[in-house]
Amino acid sequence: PKTMQQHTVYEDLLGEVAAFLKRQADVAQAAGVVPNRIILDPGIGFGKSGAGNLELLRRQGELLSLGYPLLIGTSRKSFIGRLLGDLPPEERVEGTAATVALAIAGGARIVRVHDVQPMARVARVSDAVCRDLRSGL
Numbered sequence: 001p002k003t004m005q006q007h008t009v010y011e012d013l014l015g016e017v018a019a020f021l022k023r024q025a026d027v028a029q030a031a032g033v034v035p036n037r038i039i040l041d042p043g044i045g046f047g048k049s050g051a052g053n054l055e056l057l058r059r060q061g062e063l064l065s066l067g068y069p070l071l072i073g074t075s076r077k078s079f080i081g082r083l084l085g086d087l088p089p090e091e092r093v094e095g096t097a098a099t100v101a102l103a104i105a106g107g108a109r110i111v112r113v114h115d116v117q118p119m120a121r122v123a124r125v126s127d128a129v130c131r132d133l134r135s136g137l
Contacts, residue, residue: 008049014059017042022066039110041071050079057099060106073112074099075119093118101126 010016021040028038042056042063053074063070074080080095081087087095093115100111100119104126113119 007047008052010052013048013052013055014062017056018063018066021063021068025066025068035068038068039071040066040068041073044072044074045077045079050082053077053079057102057106060103060108064107069109070107071110071112072099072103072108074103075111075113075115097122105130 021042025035025038025040029035040063042060044053044056048056057072057074060070060072075096076089076092077096080092080099081089084092084095096113096115097119100113100122103111104123111119111123
């Protein structure tokens with residue numbers, strides 16, 4: 001954590017992240033992991049600037065072209081705190097909810113969160129809107 005935000009400059013953020021994830025998926029398969037057991041995580045908040053995190057969220061659909069489910073973990077991240085006026089982690093629930101809903105709308109199949117119950121509700125509604133799920137209606 002002390003050094004992960006020191007290297008946040010990329011020539012082509014999405015291209016570099018996609019290439020890294022593709023290489024890692026290939027390594028996993030070469031080691032015997034079957035493709036349907038591979039999930040990709042672009043590492044929101046790890047080695048990316050706030051602007052880079054937003055770019056990855058906006059363009060996450062492009063990572064789906066790699067052919068694997070996408071995991072997005074934005075819960076309580078510092079870029080959310082900065083966007084909301086430097087809020088501490090425990091006060092970033094609404095910002096996290098926004099990123100969870102948008103991640104699902106962008107095609108993420110898995111979200112990593114701290115506040116499980118409220119984010120499960122956000123995910124359930126987001127799934128219903130984005131994937132035409134009508135359970136409970």
